[in-house]
Amino acid sequence: MPTASPPTAARVDREIRTVAAMVAIFCRSRHGPRAVPCPDCAALLDYASARAARCPRLPRKPPCRDCPTHCYRRDMRERIREVMRFAGPRMALRHPWLALLHALDGRSARRRPPSAVPGTTLPGRGGQGAAVEAEGFRNR
Numbered sequence: 001m002p003t004a005s006p007p008t009a010a011r012v013d014r015e016i017r018t019v020a021a022m023v024a025i026f027c028r029s030r031h032g033p034r035a036v037p038c039p040d041c042a043a044l045l046d047y048a049s050a051r052a053a054r055c056p057r058l059p060r061k062p063p064c065r066d067c068p069t070h071c072y073r074r075d076m077r078e079r080i081r082e083v084m085r086f087a088g089p090r091m092a093l094r095h096p097w098l099a100l101l102h103a104l105d106g107r108s109a110r111r112r113p114p115s116a117v118p119g120t121t122l123p124g125r126g127g128q129g130a131a132v133e134a135e136g137f138r139n140r
């Protein structure tokens with residue numbers, strides 16, 4: 001009997017599928033129609049997948065834009081923002097279910113108080129803002 005994966009693993013897998021769909025939309029529109037993403041877009045997708053899978057905030061991973069730990073390199077963060085700005089509005093037509101779940105993930109994380117996220121403290125309550133426990137996780 002197969003064992004069920006934890007909900008976090010399913011959410012991370014869905015996040016990776018969502019990013020893959022966004023990269024595909026972006027690459028087809030900007031770099032021409034093709035069966036697989038161009039080498040630059042494929043490298044971005046590989047990078048984003050690796051970061052999501054090795055997130056130091058697991059098991060309660062917030063959306064990357066709301067996370068106090070910026071594990072993306074600056075250049076990759078700008079590239080993924082460009083992809084998401086372009087593909088985000090188009091996701092509702094091409095991948096409505098992924099787009100809806102992506103929007104709901106973002107809303108639920110923003111409603112959660114900072115103290116509910118592991119490794120954070122509330123400002124003014126004995127902490128210096130968000131104290132992050134991400135030792136050993138460096139920008140590569």
